[in-house]
Amino acid sequence: MIPAQFEYSRPAGVQEAVRALADGGEDAKVLAGGQSLIPMLRMRLAVPSLVVDLGGVSDMRGVRDDGDALVIGSMTTHDQVLHDPMVREHAPLIVQATSTVADRQVRHMGTFGGSLAHADAAGDLPSVAVALDATFEVEGPGGRRTVPADEFFVDYLTSAISPDEVLVSVRVPKLSGWGTHYEKFNRVAQAWALVGVAAAVQRSNGTISDARVALTNMGATPIRARGVEEALIGAPATSDALASAAQRAGEGAEPSSDLSASAEYRTHLATVLTGRAVAAAGGI
Ligand SMILES: Cc1cc2nc3c(=O)[nH]c(=O)nc-3n(C[C@H](O)[C@H](O)[C@H](O)COP(=O)(O)OP(=O)(O)OC[C@H]3O[C@@H](n4cnc5c(N)ncnc54)[C@H](O)[C@@H]3O)c2cc1C
Known part of the structure:
Protein backbone atom coordinates (compact mmCIF):
# COMPACT_ATOMS: atom_id res chain seq x y z
CA MET A 1 0.00 0.00 0.00
CA ILE A 2 0.98 3.62 -0.38
CA PRO A 3 1.31 5.80 2.75
CA ALA A 4 -1.04 8.74 3.27
CA GLN A 5 0.49 12.10 2.39
CA PHE A 6 2.75 13.73 5.00
CA GLU A 7 5.15 16.66 5.32
CA TYR A 8 8.84 15.73 5.56
CA SER A 9 11.67 17.30 7.54
CA ARG A 10 15.34 16.25 7.70
CA PRO A 11 17.04 18.14 10.55
CA ALA A 12 20.83 18.21 10.94
CA GLY A 13 20.93 18.30 14.75
CA VAL A 14 19.05 17.13 17.86
CA GLN A 15 17.67 20.57 18.77
CA GLU A 16 16.49 21.15 15.22
CA ALA A 17 14.73 17.76 15.35
CA VAL A 18 13.02 18.70 18.63
CA ARG A 19 11.90 22.04 17.12
CA ALA A 20 10.52 20.26 14.05
CA LEU A 21 8.55 17.86 16.28
CA ALA A 22 7.17 20.79 18.31
CA ASP A 23 6.08 22.54 15.09
CA GLY A 24 4.44 19.33 13.84
CA GLY A 25 2.35 18.82 17.00
CA GLU A 26 1.04 15.46 18.25
CA ASP A 27 0.74 14.00 14.74
CA ALA A 28 4.46 14.34 13.96
CA LYS A 29 6.50 11.11 13.91
CA VAL A 30 10.23 10.42 14.11
CA LEU A 31 11.79 8.25 11.38
CA ALA A 32 15.00 6.35 12.24
CA GLY A 33 15.88 3.25 10.15
CA GLY A 34 12.28 2.91 8.95
CA GLN A 35 12.22 -0.89 9.42
CA SER A 36 9.11 -0.71 11.60
CA LEU A 37 7.71 2.73 10.79
CA ILE A 38 7.68 2.45 6.99
CA PRO A 39 5.58 -0.77 6.98
CA MET A 40 3.22 0.93 9.45
CA LEU A 41 2.96 3.97 7.14
CA ARG A 42 2.33 1.73 4.14
CA MET A 43 -0.43 -0.15 5.97
CA ARG A 44 -1.74 3.20 7.23
CA LEU A 45 -1.47 1.99 10.83
CA ALA A 46 0.42 5.26 11.33
CA VAL A 47 -0.84 8.39 9.58
CA PRO A 48 1.45 11.23 10.70
CA SER A 49 1.07 14.77 9.34
CA LEU A 50 4.87 15.25 9.54
CA VAL A 51 7.77 12.78 9.41
CA VAL A 52 11.00 14.00 11.05
CA ASP A 53 13.83 11.95 9.52
CA LEU A 54 16.81 11.64 11.92
CA GLY A 55 19.05 10.26 9.14
CA GLY A 56 20.97 13.56 8.94
CA VAL A 57 21.66 13.89 12.69
CA SER A 58 25.24 12.63 12.74
CA ASP A 59 25.82 13.27 16.46
CA MET A 60 23.22 10.60 17.29
CA ARG A 61 25.38 7.92 15.64
CA GLY A 62 28.26 5.93 17.10
CA VAL A 63 29.49 4.54 20.42
CA ARG A 64 31.40 6.56 23.03
CA ASP A 65 33.40 5.39 26.06
CA ASP A 66 32.24 7.26 29.16
CA GLY A 67 34.28 5.76 31.99
CA ASP A 68 32.19 3.06 33.64
CA ALA A 69 29.64 3.05 30.81
CA LEU A 70 29.25 3.08 27.04
CA VAL A 71 27.01 5.67 25.42
CA ILE A 72 25.37 4.31 22.27
CA GLY A 73 23.87 6.92 19.93
CA SER A 74 20.25 6.20 19.11
CA MET A 75 20.87 6.27 15.32
CA THR A 76 23.70 3.71 15.47
CA THR A 77 22.59 0.84 13.22
CA HIS A 78 22.35 -2.74 14.46
CA ASP A 79 25.24 -3.61 12.13
CA GLN A 80 27.45 -0.84 13.55
CA VAL A 81 26.65 -2.02 17.10
CA LEU A 82 27.50 -5.61 16.16
CA HIS A 83 30.93 -4.65 14.89
CA ASP A 84 31.85 -2.02 17.46
CA PRO A 85 34.93 -3.16 19.44
CA MET A 86 33.85 -1.35 22.65
CA VAL A 87 30.39 -2.95 22.61
CA ARG A 88 31.98 -6.35 21.94
CA GLU A 89 34.31 -5.92 24.89
CA HIS A 90 32.08 -4.26 27.49
CA ALA A 91 28.52 -5.23 26.53
CA PRO A 92 28.65 -8.61 24.75
CA LEU A 93 25.01 -9.26 25.72
CA ILE A 94 24.02 -6.53 23.25
CA VAL A 95 26.09 -8.19 20.53
CA GLN A 96 24.60 -11.63 21.30
CA ALA A 97 21.02 -10.29 21.07
CA THR A 98 21.62 -8.00 18.08
CA SER A 99 23.07 -10.87 16.04
CA THR A 100 19.63 -12.56 16.31
CA VAL A 101 17.70 -9.51 15.05
CA ALA A 102 16.18 -10.16 11.62
CA ASP A 103 18.61 -10.42 8.71
CA ARG A 104 21.60 -8.45 7.37
CA GLN A 105 19.45 -6.08 5.31
CA VAL A 106 17.32 -5.09 8.32
CA ARG A 107 20.39 -4.82 10.55
CA HIS A 108 22.04 -2.43 8.07
CA MET A 109 19.04 -0.06 8.16
CA GLY A 110 17.45 -0.57 11.60
CA THR A 111 18.84 1.36 14.54
CA PHE A 112 19.63 0.54 18.16
CA GLY A 113 17.50 3.46 19.41
CA GLY A 114 14.67 2.79 16.96
CA SER A 115 14.30 -0.76 18.27
CA LEU A 116 14.09 0.50 21.85
CA ALA A 117 11.82 3.47 21.08
CA HIS A 118 9.47 1.16 19.14
CA ALA A 119 9.03 -0.86 22.39
CA ASP A 120 7.81 -4.02 20.66
CA ALA A 121 7.16 -6.78 23.21
CA ALA A 122 8.86 -9.26 20.85
CA GLY A 123 11.88 -7.00 20.20
CA ASP A 124 15.15 -8.48 21.46
CA LEU A 125 16.87 -5.32 22.70
CA PRO A 126 14.35 -4.06 25.29
CA SER A 127 14.93 -7.04 27.63
CA VAL A 128 18.69 -6.63 27.14
CA ALA A 129 18.46 -2.95 28.14
CA VAL A 130 16.47 -3.95 31.23
CA ALA A 131 18.95 -6.70 32.20
CA LEU A 132 21.85 -4.27 31.80
CA ASP A 133 20.15 -1.49 33.82
CA ALA A 134 20.65 0.88 30.89
CA THR A 135 19.47 4.50 31.07
CA PHE A 136 17.86 6.44 28.24
CA GLU A 137 18.77 10.03 27.34
CA VAL A 138 15.68 11.74 25.94
CA GLU A 139 15.51 15.34 24.67
CA GLY A 140 12.43 17.53 24.26
CA PRO A 141 11.48 21.22 24.32
CA GLY A 142 12.18 21.36 28.09
CA GLY A 143 15.73 20.00 27.71
CA ARG A 144 17.27 16.60 28.32
CA ARG A 145 16.12 13.98 30.86
CA THR A 146 17.26 10.51 31.85
CA VAL A 147 14.88 7.55 32.08
CA PRO A 148 15.97 4.25 33.70
CA ALA A 149 15.25 1.10 31.70
CA ASP A 150 12.69 -0.23 34.17
CA GLU A 151 10.58 2.95 33.65
CA PHE A 152 11.16 3.30 29.90
CA PHE A 153 8.88 0.51 28.62
CA VAL A 154 5.34 1.52 29.54
CA ASP A 155 3.07 -0.76 27.51
CA TYR A 156 2.88 -2.63 24.21
CA LEU A 157 4.53 -0.36 21.56
CA THR A 158 4.59 2.44 24.13
CA SER A 159 7.69 3.94 25.71
CA ALA A 160 8.22 6.86 28.10
CA ILE A 161 9.21 9.11 25.15
CA SER A 162 6.63 11.89 24.65
CA PRO A 163 5.52 12.80 21.10
CA ASP A 164 7.66 15.98 21.23
CA GLU A 165 10.85 14.17 22.39
CA VAL A 166 13.60 12.16 20.71
CA LEU A 167 15.69 9.37 22.16
CA VAL A 168 19.25 10.69 21.80
CA SER A 169 21.37 7.91 23.29
CA VAL A 170 21.43 4.96 25.66
CA ARG A 171 23.94 4.67 28.50
CA VAL A 172 24.98 1.07 29.16
CA PRO A 173 27.04 0.28 32.30
CA LYS A 174 30.13 -1.81 31.54
CA LEU A 175 29.87 -5.24 33.15
CA SER A 176 33.29 -6.51 34.06
CA GLY A 177 33.60 -9.94 35.69
CA TRP A 178 30.13 -10.99 34.49
CA GLY A 179 29.18 -13.69 31.98
C1 LIG B 1 11.61 -8.38 8.51
C2 LIG B 1 11.93 -7.79 9.84
C3 LIG B 1 12.30 -8.62 10.88
C4 LIG B 1 12.62 -8.09 12.13
N1 LIG B 1 13.00 -8.95 13.12
C5 LIG B 1 13.34 -8.46 14.32
C6 LIG B 1 13.77 -9.32 15.36
O1 LIG B 1 13.88 -10.53 15.21
N2 LIG B 1 14.08 -8.77 16.56
C7 LIG B 1 13.98 -7.42 16.79
O2 LIG B 1 14.27 -6.97 17.89
N3 LIG B 1 13.59 -6.58 15.81
C8 LIG B 1 13.27 -7.06 14.59
N4 LIG B 1 12.89 -6.19 13.59
C9 LIG B 1 12.78 -4.74 13.88
C10 LIG B 1 14.11 -4.02 13.71
O3 LIG B 1 14.90 -4.32 14.84
C11 LIG B 1 13.98 -2.49 13.60
O4 LIG B 1 15.27 -1.98 13.58
C12 LIG B 1 13.26 -1.82 14.72
O5 LIG B 1 11.99 -2.33 14.95
C13 LIG B 1 13.01 -0.33 14.49
O6 LIG B 1 14.17 0.34 14.28
P1 LIG B 1 14.25 1.48 13.18
O7 LIG B 1 15.52 2.19 13.36
O8 LIG B 1 14.01 0.89 11.85
O9 LIG B 1 13.06 2.47 13.62
P2 LIG B 1 11.84 3.08 12.81
O10 LIG B 1 11.09 2.02 12.09
O11 LIG B 1 12.29 4.23 11.99
O12 LIG B 1 10.97 3.64 14.03
C14 LIG B 1 10.28 2.76 14.89
C15 LIG B 1 9.49 3.58 15.92
O13 LIG B 1 10.35 4.17 16.86
C16 LIG B 1 10.26 5.61 16.82
N5 LIG B 1 11.63 6.11 16.92
C17 LIG B 1 12.71 5.64 16.24
N6 LIG B 1 13.82 6.28 16.62
C18 LIG B 1 13.45 7.20 17.54
C19 LIG B 1 14.15 8.17 18.31
N7 LIG B 1 15.48 8.32 18.22
N8 LIG B 1 13.44 8.94 19.17
C20 LIG B 1 12.09 8.79 19.30
N9 LIG B 1 11.38 7.87 18.60
C21 LIG B 1 12.03 7.09 17.73
C22 LIG B 1 9.58 5.93 15.49
O14 LIG B 1 8.85 7.14 15.54
C23 LIG B 1 8.68 4.72 15.31
O15 LIG B 1 7.50 4.89 16.06
C24 LIG B 1 12.56 -6.69 12.34
C25 LIG B 1 12.19 -5.84 11.29
C26 LIG B 1 11.87 -6.38 10.06
C27 LIG B 1 11.48 -5.43 8.95
Whole structure:
Protein backbone atom coordinates (compact mmCIF):
# COMPACT_ATOMS: atom_id res chain seq x y z
CA MET A 1 0.00 0.00 0.00
CA ILE A 2 0.98 3.62 -0.38
CA PRO A 3 1.31 5.80 2.75
CA ALA A 4 -1.04 8.74 3.27
CA GLN A 5 0.49 12.10 2.39
CA PHE A 6 2.75 13.73 5.00
CA GLU A 7 5.15 16.66 5.32
CA TYR A 8 8.84 15.73 5.56
CA SER A 9 11.67 17.30 7.54
CA ARG A 10 15.34 16.25 7.70
CA PRO A 11 17.04 18.14 10.55
CA ALA A 12 20.83 18.21 10.94
CA GLY A 13 20.93 18.30 14.75
CA VAL A 14 19.05 17.13 17.86
CA GLN A 15 17.67 20.57 18.77
CA GLU A 16 16.49 21.15 15.22
CA ALA A 17 14.73 17.76 15.35
CA VAL A 18 13.02 18.70 18.63
CA ARG A 19 11.90 22.04 17.12
CA ALA A 20 10.52 20.26 14.05
CA LEU A 21 8.55 17.86 16.28
CA ALA A 22 7.17 20.79 18.31
CA ASP A 23 6.08 22.54 15.09
CA GLY A 24 4.44 19.33 13.84
CA GLY A 25 2.35 18.82 17.00
CA GLU A 26 1.04 15.46 18.25
CA ASP A 27 0.74 14.00 14.74
CA ALA A 28 4.46 14.34 13.96
CA LYS A 29 6.50 11.11 13.91
CA VAL A 30 10.23 10.42 14.11
CA LEU A 31 11.79 8.25 11.38
CA ALA A 32 15.00 6.35 12.24
CA GLY A 33 15.88 3.25 10.15
CA GLY A 34 12.28 2.91 8.95
CA GLN A 35 12.22 -0.89 9.42
CA SER A 36 9.11 -0.71 11.60
CA LEU A 37 7.71 2.73 10.79
CA ILE A 38 7.68 2.45 6.99
CA PRO A 39 5.58 -0.77 6.98
CA MET A 40 3.22 0.93 9.45
CA LEU A 41 2.96 3.97 7.14
CA ARG A 42 2.33 1.73 4.14
CA MET A 43 -0.43 -0.15 5.97
CA ARG A 44 -1.74 3.20 7.23
CA LEU A 45 -1.47 1.99 10.83
CA ALA A 46 0.42 5.26 11.33
CA VAL A 47 -0.84 8.39 9.58
CA PRO A 48 1.45 11.23 10.70
CA SER A 49 1.07 14.77 9.34
CA LEU A 50 4.87 15.25 9.54
CA VAL A 51 7.77 12.78 9.41
CA VAL A 52 11.00 14.00 11.05
CA ASP A 53 13.83 11.95 9.52
CA LEU A 54 16.81 11.64 11.92
CA GLY A 55 19.05 10.26 9.14
CA GLY A 56 20.97 13.56 8.94
CA VAL A 57 21.66 13.89 12.69
CA SER A 58 25.24 12.63 12.74
CA ASP A 59 25.82 13.27 16.46
CA MET A 60 23.22 10.60 17.29
CA ARG A 61 25.38 7.92 15.64
CA GLY A 62 28.26 5.93 17.10
CA VAL A 63 29.49 4.54 20.42
CA ARG A 64 31.40 6.56 23.03
CA ASP A 65 33.40 5.39 26.06
CA ASP A 66 32.24 7.26 29.16
CA GLY A 67 34.28 5.76 31.99
CA ASP A 68 32.19 3.06 33.64
CA ALA A 69 29.64 3.05 30.81
CA LEU A 70 29.25 3.08 27.04
CA VAL A 71 27.01 5.67 25.42
CA ILE A 72 25.37 4.31 22.27
CA GLY A 73 23.87 6.92 19.93
CA SER A 74 20.25 6.20 19.11
CA MET A 75 20.87 6.27 15.32
CA THR A 76 23.70 3.71 15.47
CA THR A 77 22.59 0.84 13.22
CA HIS A 78 22.35 -2.74 14.46
CA ASP A 79 25.24 -3.61 12.13
CA GLN A 80 27.45 -0.84 13.55
CA VAL A 81 26.65 -2.02 17.10
CA LEU A 82 27.50 -5.61 16.16
CA HIS A 83 30.93 -4.65 14.89
CA ASP A 84 31.85 -2.02 17.46
CA PRO A 85 34.93 -3.16 19.44
CA MET A 86 33.85 -1.35 22.65
CA VAL A 87 30.39 -2.95 22.61
CA ARG A 88 31.98 -6.35 21.94
CA GLU A 89 34.31 -5.92 24.89
CA HIS A 90 32.08 -4.26 27.49
CA ALA A 91 28.52 -5.23 26.53
CA PRO A 92 28.65 -8.61 24.75
CA LEU A 93 25.01 -9.26 25.72
CA ILE A 94 24.02 -6.53 23.25
CA VAL A 95 26.09 -8.19 20.53
CA GLN A 96 24.60 -11.63 21.30
CA ALA A 97 21.02 -10.29 21.07
CA THR A 98 21.62 -8.00 18.08
CA SER A 99 23.07 -10.87 16.04
CA THR A 100 19.63 -12.56 16.31
CA VAL A 101 17.70 -9.51 15.05
CA ALA A 102 16.18 -10.16 11.62
CA ASP A 103 18.61 -10.42 8.71
CA ARG A 104 21.60 -8.45 7.37
CA GLN A 105 19.45 -6.08 5.31
CA VAL A 106 17.32 -5.09 8.32
CA ARG A 107 20.39 -4.82 10.55
CA HIS A 108 22.04 -2.43 8.07
CA MET A 109 19.04 -0.06 8.16
CA GLY A 110 17.45 -0.57 11.60
CA THR A 111 18.84 1.36 14.54
CA PHE A 112 19.63 0.54 18.16
CA GLY A 113 17.50 3.46 19.41
CA GLY A 114 14.67 2.79 16.96
CA SER A 115 14.30 -0.76 18.27
CA LEU A 116 14.09 0.50 21.85
CA ALA A 117 11.82 3.47 21.08
CA HIS A 118 9.47 1.16 19.14
CA ALA A 119 9.03 -0.86 22.39
CA ASP A 120 7.81 -4.02 20.66
CA ALA A 121 7.16 -6.78 23.21
CA ALA A 122 8.86 -9.26 20.85
CA GLY A 123 11.88 -7.00 20.20
CA ASP A 124 15.15 -8.48 21.46
CA LEU A 125 16.87 -5.32 22.70
CA PRO A 126 14.35 -4.06 25.29
CA SER A 127 14.93 -7.04 27.63
CA VAL A 128 18.69 -6.63 27.14
CA ALA A 129 18.46 -2.95 28.14
CA VAL A 130 16.47 -3.95 31.23
CA ALA A 131 18.95 -6.70 32.20
CA LEU A 132 21.85 -4.27 31.80
CA ASP A 133 20.15 -1.49 33.82
CA ALA A 134 20.65 0.88 30.89
CA THR A 135 19.47 4.50 31.07
CA PHE A 136 17.86 6.44 28.24
CA GLU A 137 18.77 10.03 27.34
CA VAL A 138 15.68 11.74 25.94
CA GLU A 139 15.51 15.34 24.67
CA GLY A 140 12.43 17.53 24.26
CA PRO A 141 11.48 21.22 24.32
CA GLY A 142 12.18 21.36 28.09
CA GLY A 143 15.73 20.00 27.71
CA ARG A 144 17.27 16.60 28.32
CA ARG A 145 16.12 13.98 30.86
CA THR A 146 17.26 10.51 31.85
CA VAL A 147 14.88 7.55 32.08
CA PRO A 148 15.97 4.25 33.70
CA ALA A 149 15.25 1.10 31.70
CA ASP A 150 12.69 -0.23 34.17
CA GLU A 151 10.58 2.95 33.65
CA PHE A 152 11.16 3.30 29.90
CA PHE A 153 8.88 0.51 28.62
CA VAL A 154 5.34 1.52 29.54
CA ASP A 155 3.07 -0.76 27.51
CA TYR A 156 2.88 -2.63 24.21
CA LEU A 157 4.53 -0.36 21.56
CA THR A 158 4.59 2.44 24.13
CA SER A 159 7.69 3.94 25.71
CA ALA A 160 8.22 6.86 28.10
CA ILE A 161 9.21 9.11 25.15
CA SER A 162 6.63 11.89 24.65
CA PRO A 163 5.52 12.80 21.10
CA ASP A 164 7.66 15.98 21.23
CA GLU A 165 10.85 14.17 22.39
CA VAL A 166 13.60 12.16 20.71
CA LEU A 167 15.69 9.37 22.16
CA VAL A 168 19.25 10.69 21.80
CA SER A 169 21.37 7.91 23.29
CA VAL A 170 21.43 4.96 25.66
CA ARG A 171 23.94 4.67 28.50
CA VAL A 172 24.98 1.07 29.16
CA PRO A 173 27.04 0.28 32.30
CA LYS A 174 30.13 -1.81 31.54
CA LEU A 175 29.87 -5.24 33.15
CA SER A 176 33.29 -6.51 34.06
CA GLY A 177 33.60 -9.94 35.69
CA TRP A 178 30.13 -10.99 34.49
CA GLY A 179 29.18 -13.69 31.98
CA THR A 180 26.23 -12.93 29.70
CA HIS A 181 24.01 -14.77 27.24
CA TYR A 182 20.90 -14.10 25.13
CA GLU A 183 18.77 -17.17 24.43
CA LYS A 184 16.02 -16.80 21.82
CA PHE A 185 13.42 -19.26 20.61
CA ASN A 186 11.85 -18.57 17.23
CA ARG A 187 10.05 -20.80 14.75
CA VAL A 188 12.34 -20.04 11.80
CA ALA A 189 15.76 -18.39 11.55
CA GLN A 190 15.62 -14.57 11.45
CA ALA A 191 12.10 -14.45 12.91
CA TRP A 192 10.92 -12.56 15.98
CA ALA A 193 11.24 -14.26 19.38
CA LEU A 194 8.41 -16.41 20.67
CA VAL A 195 10.29 -15.92 23.93
CA GLY A 196 13.79 -14.63 24.64
CA VAL A 197 15.92 -14.45 27.79
CA ALA A 198 18.73 -11.99 28.52
CA ALA A 199 20.96 -13.19 31.36
CA ALA A 200 24.01 -11.79 33.17
CA VAL A 201 25.68 -13.84 35.92
CA GLN A 202 28.57 -13.14 38.26
CA ARG A 203 30.29 -16.06 40.02
CA SER A 204 32.59 -16.14 43.01
CA ASN A 205 34.09 -19.20 44.76
CA GLY A 206 31.59 -21.71 43.37
CA THR A 207 28.49 -19.63 44.09
CA ILE A 208 26.45 -17.15 42.09
CA SER A 209 27.17 -13.78 43.63
CA ASP A 210 24.87 -11.72 41.39
CA ALA A 211 22.41 -12.33 38.57
CA ARG A 212 20.18 -10.34 36.25
CA VAL A 213 17.54 -11.95 34.07
CA ALA A 214 15.01 -10.25 31.76
CA LEU A 215 12.43 -11.84 29.48
CA THR A 216 11.35 -10.96 25.93
CA ASN A 217 7.70 -11.45 24.85
CA MET A 218 6.42 -12.62 28.22
CA GLY A 219 4.17 -9.56 28.60
CA ALA A 220 3.44 -6.19 27.00
CA THR A 221 6.84 -4.94 28.15
CA PRO A 222 10.13 -6.70 28.96
CA ILE A 223 9.89 -8.45 32.33
CA ARG A 224 12.68 -8.50 34.91
CA ALA A 225 12.60 -12.06 36.33
CA ARG A 226 13.14 -11.01 39.95
CA GLY A 227 12.10 -14.41 41.34
CA VAL A 228 14.80 -16.15 39.29
CA GLU A 229 17.41 -13.58 40.35
CA GLU A 230 16.45 -13.98 44.02
CA ALA A 231 16.78 -17.77 43.78
CA LEU A 232 20.14 -17.53 41.99
CA ILE A 233 21.95 -15.02 44.18
CA GLY A 234 23.90 -16.93 46.81
CA ALA A 235 23.05 -20.34 45.28
CA PRO A 236 25.78 -22.83 44.37
CA ALA A 237 26.81 -22.65 40.71
CA THR A 238 25.33 -26.07 39.92
CA SER A 239 22.85 -27.36 37.33
CA ASP A 240 20.37 -28.33 40.06
CA ALA A 241 20.35 -24.83 41.55
CA LEU A 242 19.87 -23.30 38.07
CA ALA A 243 17.03 -25.67 37.20
CA SER A 244 15.26 -24.85 40.44
CA ALA A 245 15.72 -21.06 39.97
CA ALA A 246 14.50 -21.24 36.35
CA GLN A 247 11.16 -22.66 37.56
CA ARG A 248 10.36 -19.14 38.79
CA ALA A 249 10.69 -17.55 35.31
CA GLY A 250 6.92 -17.20 34.88
CA GLU A 251 6.44 -15.21 38.11
CA GLY A 252 4.99 -11.78 37.36
CA ALA A 253 4.84 -12.46 33.61
CA GLU A 254 1.66 -12.03 31.56
CA PRO A 255 2.38 -13.79 28.25
CA SER A 256 -0.15 -13.53 25.45
CA SER A 257 -1.69 -16.39 23.48
CA ASP A 258 -1.62 -16.04 19.71
CA LEU A 259 -1.38 -18.13 16.53
CA SER A 260 2.27 -18.95 17.25
CA ALA A 261 2.06 -20.00 20.90
CA SER A 262 -0.29 -20.25 23.86
CA ALA A 263 0.46 -18.44 27.11
CA GLU A 264 1.12 -21.83 28.76
CA TYR A 265 3.64 -22.77 26.08
CA ARG A 266 5.37 -19.39 26.42
CA THR A 267 5.64 -19.93 30.18
CA HIS A 268 7.15 -23.37 29.58
CA LEU A 269 9.60 -21.84 27.08
CA ALA A 270 10.57 -19.11 29.55
CA THR A 271 11.50 -21.77 32.11
CA VAL A 272 13.58 -23.84 29.70
CA LEU A 273 15.27 -20.84 28.04
CA THR A 274 16.05 -19.20 31.39
CA GLY A 275 17.85 -22.38 32.48
CA ARG A 276 19.87 -22.38 29.26
CA ALA A 277 20.63 -18.65 29.32
CA VAL A 278 21.79 -18.63 32.93
CA ALA A 279 23.89 -21.78 32.45
CA ALA A 280 25.60 -20.29 29.40
CA ALA A 281 26.12 -16.91 31.11
CA GLY A 282 27.55 -18.53 34.23
CA GLY A 283 29.62 -21.14 32.37
CA ILE A 284 27.83 -23.90 34.35
C1 LIG B 1 11.61 -8.38 8.51
C2 LIG B 1 11.93 -7.79 9.84
C3 LIG B 1 12.30 -8.62 10.88
C4 LIG B 1 12.62 -8.09 12.13
N1 LIG B 1 13.00 -8.95 13.12
C5 LIG B 1 13.34 -8.46 14.32
C6 LIG B 1 13.77 -9.32 15.36
O1 LIG B 1 13.88 -10.53 15.21
N2 LIG B 1 14.08 -8.77 16.56
C7 LIG B 1 13.98 -7.42 16.79
O2 LIG B 1 14.27 -6.97 17.89
N3 LIG B 1 13.59 -6.58 15.81
C8 LIG B 1 13.27 -7.06 14.59
N4 LIG B 1 12.89 -6.19 13.59
C9 LIG B 1 12.78 -4.74 13.88
C10 LIG B 1 14.11 -4.02 13.71
O3 LIG B 1 14.90 -4.32 14.84
C11 LIG B 1 13.98 -2.49 13.60
O4 LIG B 1 15.27 -1.98 13.58
C12 LIG B 1 13.26 -1.82 14.72
O5 LIG B 1 11.99 -2.33 14.95
C13 LIG B 1 13.01 -0.33 14.49
O6 LIG B 1 14.17 0.34 14.28
P1 LIG B 1 14.25 1.48 13.18
O7 LIG B 1 15.52 2.19 13.36
O8 LIG B 1 14.01 0.89 11.85
O9 LIG B 1 13.06 2.47 13.62
P2 LIG B 1 11.84 3.08 12.81
O10 LIG B 1 11.09 2.02 12.09
O11 LIG B 1 12.29 4.23 11.99
O12 LIG B 1 10.97 3.64 14.03
C14 LIG B 1 10.28 2.76 14.89
C15 LIG B 1 9.49 3.58 15.92
O13 LIG B 1 10.35 4.17 16.86
C16 LIG B 1 10.26 5.61 16.82
N5 LIG B 1 11.63 6.11 16.92
C17 LIG B 1 12.71 5.64 16.24
N6 LIG B 1 13.82 6.28 16.62
C18 LIG B 1 13.45 7.20 17.54
C19 LIG B 1 14.15 8.17 18.31
N7 LIG B 1 15.48 8.32 18.22
N8 LIG B 1 13.44 8.94 19.17
C20 LIG B 1 12.09 8.79 19.30
N9 LIG B 1 11.38 7.87 18.60
C21 LIG B 1 12.03 7.09 17.73
C22 LIG B 1 9.58 5.93 15.49
O14 LIG B 1 8.85 7.14 15.54
C23 LIG B 1 8.68 4.72 15.31
O15 LIG B 1 7.50 4.89 16.06
C24 LIG B 1 12.56 -6.69 12.34
C25 LIG B 1 12.19 -5.84 11.29
C26 LIG B 1 11.87 -6.38 10.06
C27 LIG B 1 11.48 -5.43 8.95
